[in-house]
Amino acid sequence: MRQTRSRSRALLLISAATFFSLSVWFSTNAISGALEVEKSIDESSIALLTIAVQLGFVFGTLVIAFTNLSDLINARTMFAISAVLAAATNLLVIPLESTPMLIAARFATGAFLGGVYPPAMKIISGWYTTGRGFALGTMVGALTIGSGSPHLLRSVFSENWQAVIIGSSVLAVLGGLVLKFLVADGPHDVRGAKFNPRYLLGALTKRGPALALTGYLGHQWEIYAMWAWIGSFMLYVVGEKPLLDDGLELASALTFLVFAFGAAACVYAGVWSEKIGRTATASIAMVVSGGIASFVGFLSPDSTVLIVFIVVLVMIWGAAVVADSAQFSTAMTELSDPVYRGTMLTFQTGIGFALTAVTIWLLPIIRDSSGWGWAFAMLAIGPLVGTIAMMRLRSIPEATMLAGGRR
Known part of the structure; x- marks a missing residue:
């Protein structure tokens, strides 16, 4: 019980x-209109600011993997240091004026976030052997709402970017x-082996990890582009109007x-993954x-009824687009040698974010x-x-390693 x-x-x-620390990820997307003024x-440079964070994240995760920092530094310490450094580089958006310098600052923010998200997954895995899908689903849920928090801040501080x-x-x-001072390392924490490309290549020739990776790449193709541009789409749908008098901007809210x-x-999917399988x-989520992705953009917000319909569809899309996220990471941990779990997660995360x-x-x-x-x-x-x-993975014998045999 204890x-x-x-x-x-x-x-x-x-x-x-995780919720608090990931709030710097989409900070410039939430204030894109203000940055343009x-x-x-211009809008193409806003896209580059977002891409810089993604590529910086890939760079950060790979540097940590190849230098074996995850073994040299405790995961909680790495998380804390990385979060503080990501916060510092995020602040550079205020004084910097040139676009190249802003892109460099966002790249640095992404690189430091590479020391936040993967260590958090590792710490969670150290606490959970059973129910890991639910646990990682909850953490990804925190990541999701943390990533969206700048839009809430923008809604509240509409006149102060x-x-x-x-x-x-x-x-x-x-x-x-x-994370540093209130969380302890879990009883199931496994000291990772050195980043091993040879193991990586060998593992990816096996059907289980290869299919899990393919599923994850399909998921990544959609999710971050949707997250990056959904604010602009909502502005297109509802226009520039306040939710409450002069406060709370509707599109950002x-x-x-x-x-x-x-x-x-994410939390709901984590619970169901333990019942019906990863x-x-x-x-189902995909x-x-x-x-929804295939047709929602073709709908024209010409009337109040259509606007409400589009908004409802986008909310369902927002739920579905990330509900599956934790299941790919969890599947990879279940299909991989525990000693090389970090290697597989690092590669999966790195190549997915590059995409x-x-x-x-x-x-x-x-x-x-x-x-x-x-x-x-x-x-x-x-x-x-x-x-x-995912359907192919479900049909092969290796799938019995997932979710306690529930595939």
Whole structure:
């Protein structure tokens, strides 16, 4: 009973720390309109700021892996240091004026976030052997709502974009302190072996890990481009109007709700993955998200009824697009040698986030040439590929290693 209480407390605190620390991820997306005016940054450069964070994250995770920092530094310490440094580089958005320097600052923020998200997954795995899908789902839910928190800050501080940057940085520092000083290492923590490319190549020739990776890449093709540009789409749908008199900007508030629905869906999907299996849970989520992505952008907000319908669809999309996320990471930990769990998660995360740069860059180009419909429909390719991979994984013997045999 004491162990159950301890791990529940650890999950709560790790999730809170992740929520706080990931608030700097989309901080510039939430204030993109202000940056265009204040710093003369065009929309293509806003995309580059987001892509810089993604590529910085890949760089950070790979540096940590190849230098074996995860063994040299305790995961909680690494999380705390990285969160504080990400907060500091996030603040540079305020004084910097040139676009190249802003891109460099966002790259640095992403690199330091590479020391936040993967260590958090490792710490969670140290507390959970059973129920790991639920635990990682809860943590990814915290990541989701943390990523959306700048939109809430923007909604509240609609006339003060600097407050969004400062607020997200304060939250990131708080997250680092919470994880460092209030969370202990779990009883099932496994000291990772050195990053081993040879093991990696060998593991990826096996059907189980290869299909789990393919499913994850399909998921990543869609999710971060959707997250990066859904604020602009909501502005297109509802226009520039306040929610309450002169406060709470409606488009930003609705965008935050997209992330909030996603956070709740992550926890719910984590629970169901332990009942119906990882592959089934991930496939259902991808069918829903891919289905909505394929047509929602073609709907025109010409009337109040259509606007409400579009908003409802986007909320469902926000839930489905991330509900499957934790299941890919959990599947990879279950299909891999525990000693090389960190190697597999690092590679999966790194290559997945590198792929996100492609769709984040591509989406506004397609939107400008062909409209929101085809831009979002392009994202549906990912869930289609991911669902096929998950259904294939479910059919092979290795799937019995997932979710206690529930596949």
